[in-house]
Amino acid sequence: MKILEIKNVHKIYNSSEVQVHAVNGVNLDFEKGEFSAIVGPSGSGKTTLLNMIGGLDSPTEGEIRVDQTNLAGLKSSRLIDFRMRHIGFVFQSYNLIPVLTAKENVEFIMNLQKWNKRERDKRTYELLEAVGLKDRAHSRPSKLSGGQQQRIAVARALASKPKFVLADEPTANLDTKSSENLLNIMEELNREEGITFIFSTHDQRVMKKARRVITLEDGRVISDEWKKKNGSS
Amino acid sequence: MIWKTAWKNVWRNRVRSLVVIASVTIGIFGGVFAVAVMNGAIEQRVDSALNNEISHIHINHPGFRDNYDIHLTIPDLDSVMGQLDETAEVKAVSPRIIISGMANTASKSAGVQIVGIDPSLEKSVVDLHEEIIPGTGDFFETASRYHLAFIGQDLAKQLNIIRYVIDEQTISELRESKIPEATVEKLVPFTGERFHSEEDFEKEVKAVLAPGELEQYGRLIREKAWSFSERTRMTLTFLDGDQVQTGAVFRIAGIFDIKNTVFEMSTVMVKKDVLAGLAGLTENDAHKLIIRLEDMEQAKAVSSLLSKKFPHLEVLGWKEIQPDLALMTDLVQQFYAVFMLIILAALAFGIVNTMLMVVLERTKELGMLTAIGMNKKRVFSMIMLESVFLSLIGGVVGMIVSHVLVLFTSSRGINFSQFEEGFEAMGYTSHIYPEINPGFFITVTILIILTGILSSVYPALKALKLDPAEALRTE
Ligand SMILES: Nc1ncnc2c1ncn2[C@@H]1O[C@H](COP(=O)(O)OP(=O)(O)OP(=O)(O)O)[C@@H](O)[C@H]1O
Ligand SMILES: [Mg+2]
Numbered sequence: 001m002k003i004l005e006i007k008n009v010h011k012i013y014n015s016s017e018v019q020v021h022a023v024n025g026v027n028l029d030f031e032k033g034e035f036s037a038i039v040g041p042s043g044s045g046k047t048t049l050l051n052m053i054g055g056l057d058s059p060t061e062g063e064i065r066v067d068q069t070n071l072a073g074l075k076s077s078r079l080i081d082f083r084m085r086h087i088g089f090v091f092q093s094y095n096l097i098p099v100l101t102a103k104e105n106v107e108f109i110m111n112l113q114k115w116n117k118r119e120r121d122k123r124t125y126e127l128l129e130a131v132g133l134k135d136r137a138h139s140r141p142s143k144l145s146g147g148q149q150q151r152i153a154v155a156r157a158l159a160s161k162p163k164f165v166l167a168d169e170p171t172a173n174l175d176t177k178s179s180e181n182l183l184n185i186m187e188e189l190n191r192e193e194g195i196t197f198i199f200s201t202h203d204q205r206v207m208k209k210a211r212r213v214i215t216l217e218d219g220r221v222i223s224d225e226w227k228k229k230n231g232s233s
Numbered sequence: 234m235i236w237k238t239a240w241k242n243v244w245r246n247r248v249r250s251l252v253v254i255a256s257v258t259i260g261i262f263g264g265v266f267a268v269a270v271m272n273g274a275i276e277q278r279v280d281s282a283l284n285n286e287i288s289h290i291h292i293n294h295p296g297f298r299d300n301y302d303i304h305l306t307i308p309d310l311d312s313v314m315g316q317l318d319e320t321a322e323v324k325a326v327s328p329r330i331i332i333s334g335m336a337n338t339a340s341k342s343a344g345v346q347i348v349g350i351d352p353s354l355e356k357s358v359v360d361l362h363e364e365i366i367p368g369t370g371d372f373f374e375t376a377s378r379y380h381l382a383f384i385g386q387d388l389a390k391q392l393n394i395i396r397y398v399i400d401e402q403t404i405s406e407l408r409e410s411k412i413p414e415a416t417v418e419k420l421v422p423f424t425g426e427r428f429h430s431e432e433d434f435e436k437e438v439k440a441v442l443a444p445g446e447l448e449q450y451g452r453l454i455r456e457k458a459w460s461f462s463e464r465t466r467m468t469l470t471f472l473d474g475d476q477v478q479t480g481a482v483f484r485i486a487g488i489f490d491i492k493n494t495v496f497e498m499s500t501v502m503v504k505k506d507v508l509a510g511l512a513g514l515t516e517n518d519a520h521k522l523i524i525r526l527e528d529m530e531q532a533k534a535v536s537s538l539l540s541k542k543f544p545h546l547e548v549l550g551w552k553e554i555q556p557d558l559a560l561m562t563d564l565v566q567q568f569y570a571v572f573m574l575i576i577l578a579a580l581a582f583g584i585v586n587t588m589l590m591v592v593l594e595r596t597k598e599l600g601m602l603t604a605i606g607m608n609k610k611r612v613f614s615m616i617m618l619e620s621v622f623l624s625l626i627g628g629v630v631g632m633i634v635s636h637v638l639v640l641f642t643s644s645r646g647i648n649f650s651q652f653e654e655g656f657e658a659m660g661y662t663s664h665i666y667p668e669i670n671p672g673f674f675i676t677v678t679i680l681i682i683l684t685g686i687l688s689s690v691y692p693a694l695k696a697l698k699l700d701p702a703e704a705l706r707t708e
Contacts, residue, residue, distance in 0.1 A: 047706075081606065084608075089604050
């Protein structure tokens, strides 16, 4: 089942002197349950593409459909609401609200959606359990390691049962071991709960975990490879 | 959740928040306290003016105030008094004869208003009899075969009725006081000396004492040297009804001190029957009726009622008798408003500045929050709430601190004795009891909250303008 369609998408930035064609005619489809990486050199347009998929930025040309909904057709307030309900985000840094505890961060969106306390608590602890941080529920982000913070961010992204989770370089600030750990958790969530992840990365090891690797260069897709199931590529 | 997050955000940069809260507190405190002091001074001035000098309503012949013509007495006094007695709001009435004249002692003279009163009636309209300087006599209570006059302290000084004397007794009293022996020794050479005026005395004492000693003990020395000989003679002269110079010798019955130089210098009170006799008036003549009401707030209503009742007389409420006081009480309200407005404006700038910094600092975080689905309304409320919390805490602390201090000082008063002369010249006492009405307090609190809310609108709008994609890219 297609949950995301990208049709002939372009993004042109018109900064004062130069015109940057950050994304240049991208066509991609994503199915439910994918575990895909977007890779490419710095400046190739990964962040720009992910931002457009997530509805944080709008394409100059082309169309993005999330589960049949054309993002361009949503006005700004509906778009924010759409993001809250259907898309999970994990950023490279500054994912969490520093004054709230891990648990409060995870349940933040559920709170905005006015879930009742019992359901909210149940789901929050399930998610914290899933990322292996149930025992750190009441710690503030500053008391957690970078890797732990990113795991909380993943739990938070999953809170409202989104259609897919977008992660722009989630491991860029992490050491090798934490990166691996984070990827293992994401992979497990993907395998066991069928959660769709689309993430960008520079890191070869992270790339290897993906089952589909889309390579960008100068805003164009230059390769789109699927790995054999269970194979080591 | 938004409330909780906003509240926690306030304490994120503890020092900065505390600085903002402290400045709000100090601003409010400064404003409220300054207003309380001014307000207290004015209320005291009004109280003193009403209680000691003018009471609530005056009635006189419509032409009398133009040049105090001795013939312009109140026609048909008995009937007017009778009707006043029947007016429920009127508590007491005292008739006065008022004649301009001169007061003379052996060495000095001064222009005064000689006011003829009936002591027992006068006591029921003003409290001047309670302001007697202890030891100077009484308010016409002791019977005497002489004519008696009741005068103000400043006039007594002017006429050398009060003088300064250093004699053996003064020195020994000074020795017993807390003044150091060395200081007293410097004054010993003055023993036996009398000074004709306060200025002379101060000049001489100043010449021998060090400035420090003068500042510390000057007051006490002045008090000990203060001397008043009972039943001092004073001549009052004036023109009678036939434009003939007349007068008599009076003795001082007592000296009052109401901290108002102008009134003390100009008013000499004598018994009405004595003055009437000297001026060729009868006991049933009066130039003015002084009326005390049950409630001063009724002055305006009752005075218009009385002017209808007595169309041939001039009826004046206290605000018309002392327009300067009325103007002061009205004007000062506007002054308070401007004063508080300035403080609130400063407060607003502080909050705008702080909240702009907050928004700038948290660009990335706000971008993240918008990205994950926090809508504009919520971002806006979060920023607003933060500054409302800030101003509320500062405001409430400020109000509590000022309330406590006003309460504390209003019972004991604050003594601005260094400025005593200046205050008294304007008719104000230097011992001020700060006072504030609850309405002002509540208004200020509401204004602070409003200021907090209004000044966070701009920073909160700034936060709304953030584009999440841009915000997340910033470093
Ligand atoms: N707001 C903007 N205005 C102008 N140019 C921009 C803007 N945002 C991105 N670009 C440009 O668009 C191009 C693509 O940037 P993008 O951030 O998508 O690359 P990336 O693949 O994510 O790079 P990196 O690996 O460094 O994160 C770059 O040349 C960048 O300079
Ligand atoms: Mg990038």
